[in-house]
Amino acid sequence: MLKLENISFEVENEKEILKDVNFTIEKGKFIAITGPNGGGKSTLARIISGVVKPTRGKIIFNGEDITDLSITERAQKGISFGFQQPVRFKGITVNDIINIAAGENITALEASHYLSEVGLCAKDYINRELSDKLSGGEIKRIEIATIIARNSSLSIFDEPEAGIDLWSFNHLIEVFRKMHKNKDASIIIISHQERILDVADxxxxxxxxxxxxxxxxxxxxxxxxxxxSPENCMNCHDILEAKII
Ligand SMILES: Nc1ncnc2c1ncn2[C@@H]1O[C@H](COP(=O)(O)OP(=O)(O)OP(=O)(O)O)[C@@H](O)[C@H]1O
Structure with missing residues (x-):
């Protein structure tokens, strides 16, 4: 389904943030990406979703080279991305964004269903504006609801647990388990949470x-x-060197 070939990303000062990253994800698989802060995980997720372009390398999705496609074109091909810090859209309501995500006019009851999936009481949120009055955890959950509504063939989540309270976190784990039952869709989650890693294949x-x-x-x-020595993962790098892929 998704193949990354020698993906590299350099910034102006010639710092190499990603170095020849290669991997393949098959249909129906759930992959968790983890590692210490600054390791390049979010950059990789942003490259797959089209937010940034790699300096070198190719991205193949369902047999097609999508390296030069925009984020919108990739979304149309079935790639959804949940940001580490979701974007807010003034003037747009929660109901609007869920309808846009679903790609059709859905009833308020159907939209409510997606909100309850992420532990939000629909009547309190459905008509709220996506402004900075929503807390970090609320906006994050609304974004996850839109990704569920999109029903994409590849859903990418960047630290979905960030800012989410314990009760909602437990619920979120169940949301991911449920999404994973769809064997036609794949999931990539960037996470530092053992319980999320434990749901992955x-x-x-x-x-x-x-x-x-x-x-x-x-x-x-x-x-x-x-x-x-998790605080000094370069040591782990040495220990695990024999396993570098
Ligand atoms: N456009 C950019 N310009 C300069 N440096 C960048 C840019 N994008 C990312 N970086 C740097 O690249 C490194 C990797 O960042 P990235 O956000 O991908 O890490 P991460 O593994 O997701 O970290 P975290 O676990 O803290 O979220 C960091 O040192 C970051 O500061």
Whole structure:
């Protein structure tokens, strides 16, 4: 479904944020990307969704080279992206954005269903404006509801847990489990949360712009959890060097 070929990203001062990243995700798979702060995870998610263009490399989606397509064109092809810090749109209501995401006029009851999926009481939110009066956790949950409504073939979430309270977090895990039951769609989640990593089929760990380990959750998660020096993951890089893919 999705293939990244030698994806690299450099900024003006010649800092290489991503270094020849390669991976493939099959249809129906749930991949979690984790790793220390600044490792390049969000940059990679933004490159897949089309927010930024890679300096080198190719992105193939369902057999088509989408490297030069815009974020809108990629969305039309079935790629949805939930930002780490969602954008607010003044003048647009929650009901509007869910309708836009669903791609058709849906009833208020149907829109409410998507809000309850993310633990929001529809009557309190459906007519609210997407302004800065919504808290960080509320806007994040509304964005997740729009991604569910879009029903895309590839959904990408960047730290969906950020700013979300414990009760809603438990609910969110169930939302991801449910999304994963759709074997025609794939999910990429960037997360630092063990419980989210535990829902994934596979885990990718990124350090310093490079994938240092990728594998089935059952083998990678215990390895990451028993890392003795997570605060200094370059040591992990050395330990795991033999496994670089
Ligand atoms: N456009 C840019 N210009 C300069 N530096 C950038 C740019 N985009 C990203 N960076 C830097 O690249 C590195 C990787 O950033 P990125 O946000 O991808 O990391 P991350 O793994 O998602 O981190 P976190 O876990 O903290 O969210 C960081 O050091 C960041 O400051």
């Amino acid at each position: 596979e885990i990718i760990a990124m350090v310093d712009g490079t994938i240092i380990i990728r594998g089935a959750k059952e083998s990678v998660l215990p390895e990451l959890l028993h890392c003795e």
